[in-house]
Amino acid sequence: MTMESDNAQKLRSLTRRAVVHAINDNGAGQTLTVEAHAGCPRSSVPVHQQFGLSSRAPLDGAVTHVVALGGDEADLLALPPANPSLAHMGNLASGETVLYDAVGQAVYLQDGKFVRVQAATEMTVEIGDVTVLDLTSKLATLNVPLQVNGSITASQDIVAGTVSVQGHLHVGVQKGSDTTGKPQA
Structure with a gap:
């Protein structure tokens, strides 16, 4: 040689x-x-x-x-192992990033403007070992007080305790500029 x-x-x-x-x-x-x-x-x-x-x-x-x-x-x-036998999350635009797992769950960072999360069944947000938000395809559960600084628009009824916003009754209804009693369930 x-x-x-x-x-x-x-x-x-x-x-x-x-x-x-x-x-x-x-x-x-x-x-x-x-x-x-x-x-x-x-x-x-x-x-x-x-x-x-x-x-x-x-x-x-x-x-x-x-x-x-x-x-x-x-x-x-x-080097970190790869598994080319499983689907690769491709078709990304220049500068985009995706974090994914073997079942297709993913967090996309797209175009510097948008974060998209794809979860198989459930997504949770934890702060200090406490679940503050739990999301499924059927229900979003927020476990902390909510403060809204803008308006809220709802396409369905809102219920506070047992009082429906759309279907509640009032007691002490009078004519003119008088006020009524509190909403009733």
């Missing part, structure tokens, strides 16, 4: 694709069991994950790239 081909081979061996056989997400950092060469699995390979984003790819079909740090095959580092 010439020196150039020897160096080229060394460079090629620094990184390679690997099949992911196991994902351990229980510790301070995620680790993988991977197989880059048939019959040579490697376990406890740390995953390089950026701060503020963590995910666990579905195992069946997961692949990654491993890097031999400093050219040392005993010191591998894996």
Whole structure:
């Protein structure tokens, strides 16, 4: 071998694709069991994950790239695993971002103007371990007082306690400019 081909081979061996056989997400950092060469699995390979984003790819079909740090095959580092066997959330416009999972739930940041959330069955908002908002396709539950600084428009009746805004009665009705009693249920 010439020196150039020897160096080229060394460079090629620094990184390679690997099949992911196991994902351990229980510790301070995620680790993988991977197989880059048939019959040579490697376990406890740390995953390089950026701060503020963590995910666990579905195992069946997961692949990654491993890097031999400093050219040392005993010191591998894996990039976050991907799973190309599952649907990729594509067709994004330039500058758009989507955070998604294996069942199609997604948070889209679109055009610098719009945030769209797609939830499979339910979406909750928690503040300090307290659910303040719970949304399903049938019901929105707000668990804190609501302050509205604009107007409210409702297409259906509003009920406060047991008093209907559209169907309540008044006591003490009189003619002229007199006032009535409180609304009755």
